[in-house]
Amino acid sequence: MDARRVGGRIAAARRRALAAAGALPLPMQRITNGLAMVSLVLSSCDLLRLCSDRDRPLGFRTLGGRAFATVVCQLASVVYLLSLFGLPFSQPDPPASADGDEEGESRRSPPAAAPAAVAPAPMPDGMQTGDEEIVAAVVSGALPSHHLESRLRDCRRAARLRREALRRITGRGLEGLPFEGMDYQAILGQCCEMPVGYVQLPVGVAGPLLLDGCEYHVPMATTEGCLVASVNRGCRAIAASGGAMSVLFRDAMSRAPAIKLPSAKQAAELKVFVEAPANFEALAAVFNKSSRFGRLQGIQGALAGRNLYMRFTCSTGDAMGMNMVSKGVENVLGYLQNNFPDMDAISISGNYCSDKKPSAINWIEGRGKSVVCEATIKGGIVQSVLKTTVEKLVELNIIKNLAGSAVAGALGGFNAHASNVVTALFIATGQDPAQNVESSQCITMLEAVNGGKDLHVSVTMPSIEARLGVAPVLPRRLPV
Numbered sequence: 001m002d003a004r005r006v007g008g009r010i011a012a013a014r015r016r017a018l019a020a021a022g023a024l025p026l027p028m029q030r031i032t033n034g035l036a037m038v039s040l041v042l043s044s045c046d047l048l049r050l051c052s053d054r055d056r057p058l059g060f061r062t063l064g065g066r067a068f069a070t071v072v073c074q075l076a077s078v079v080y081l082l083s084l085f086g087l088p089f090s091q092p093d094p095p096a097s098a099d100g101d102e103e104g105e106s107r108r109s110p111p112a113a114a115p116a117a118v119a120p121a122p123m124p125d126g127m128q129t130g131d132e133e134i135v136a137a138v139v140s141g142a143l144p145s146h147h148l149e150s151r152l153r154d155c156r157r158a159a160r161l162r163r164e165a166l167r168r169i170t171g172r173g174l175e176g177l178p179f180e181g182m183d184y185q186a187i188l189g190q191c192c193e194m195p196v197g198y199v200q201l202p203v204g205v206a207g208p209l210l211l212d213g214c215e216y217h218v219p220m221a222t223t224e225g226c227l228v229a230s231v232n233r234g235c236r237a238i239a240a241s242g243g244a245m246s247v248l249f250r251d252a253m254s255r256a257p258a259i260k261l262p263s264a265k266q267a268a269e270l271k272v273f274v275e276a277p278a279n280f281e282a283l284a285a286v287f288n289k290s291s292r293f294g295r296l297q298g299i300q301g302a303l304a305g306r307n308l309y310m311r312f313t314c315s316t317g318d319a320m321g322m323n324m325v326s327k328g329v330e331n332v333l334g335y336l337q338n339n340f341p342d343m344d345a346i347s348i349s350g351n352y353c354s355d356k357k358p359s360a361i362n363w364i365e366g367r368g369k370s371v372v373c374e375a376t377i378k379g380g381i382v383q384s385v386l387k388t389t390v391e392k393l394v395e396l397n398i399i400k401n402l403a404g405s406a407v408a409g410a411l412g413g414f415n416a417h418a419s420n421v422v423t424a425l426f427i428a429t430g431q432d433p434a435q436n437v438e439s440s441q442c443i444t445m446l447e448a449v450n451g452g453k454d455l456h457v458s459v460t461m462p463s464i465e466a467r468l469g470v471a472p473v474l475p476r477r478l479p480v
Helices: 003-020 026-052 065-084 102-108 131-140 145-152 155-170 227-240 264-275 277-288 322-339 360-365 379-384 390-408 418-428 433-439
Strands: 203-211 214-221 245-255 258-260 295-304 307-315 344-347 368-377 442-449 454-464
Touching: 026 065, 131 145, 131 155, 145 155, 203 227, 214 227, 214 418, 227 368, 227 379, 227 418, 245 322, 258 264, 264 277, 264 295, 264 307, 264 322, 277 295, 277 322, 307 322, 360 454, 368 379, 379 390, 379 454, 390 442, 390 454, 418 433, 418 454, 433 454
Parallel strands: none
Antiparallel strands: 203 214, 245 307, 245 368, 258 307, 258 344, 295 307, 368 454, 442 454
């Protein structure tokens, strides 16, 4: 129970006790306290004067009316002030209950022996005193669930009470959702609101993957059987054939606000303005103020009537860069408002970016990191590790990954199952799994080389949206 609630209950109990004892209202108490103090001071001064008078003997019979009044005031003031410090000279009887004298009699007659203190029964699910009223307030709607952390100042307790409130509201238990073992303070304001637990996922490790002269152990969070084993088998074939090579050929995160103008003509004029090479340096200077790492690369516009979609692209360093590019775009929009006061910014993202959705523009232009990787697998490794032949794999890739995907009208899906690997890796390394949509766009190419004896494999992924430097296992560079 927090300090405010304890203080409130103590104050309420004190008010009830004073009311039962017949205490005066608070304003009257202040007046009587002041009068008692004045009376004590004046009577004390008068008594000191009487005691210091040597010519006049001090005795009960010799007391005059004034001296007698002084002594009475002195005693009355002392008794009154002692009662304020909890030393009353009489204990008032408690009032009888409304139903009769039985309750009053039971209160006035103390028990023969004080009973031993009885510990309160533990509340369900580790609940503490005061938790029940908080849960009831959440269930009734009097206390919003998202206010628990700020009210209680205890993230773990807030999550536990929210969990109990959810159980009562839905009538369903949460026994299958783990609660213990999570640092709820660490996620406050970071990655998840109103937590009630966490999900456990098994994490497997495939590898080592020999890539660009380094060995990587690849963490994969998945519940799909055989996925880690399949990737591990591919890593073994690559390593046994000398490793793979990768190239980052484009690095450009994008954000495309939706702008509405009074006419299509004005929208076209704004498009020409932002795409003009003569204006790029001025727009880039405004954009680059938002970050030390973000650098504007270009602006591409698309019209839909009087609506203009401007696709800003910029480099973002090791960051995934969504917030970085959004701040830069806001700066540019404020700058453009001076020259085009009639423009109306409808949304900072107009889906022309395009984020977390499959789109041809990302497949063609790329978004985030655009990467191509290649490896040449020896024919003997294809047979011993992959359990097939070079010829059959080439035929399978043409018929399934290329022709089959074309028949289906696939958009960036010319691969076997790149999404499985990307999603498992994203979850294991703390990436945004929703951006698996465009990050899994991939075309796989297989070709027989060296007279048909070996297999050249390549994957081209134009829009991997991930922040770098989050892998839990550091690469080990092999000696040259």
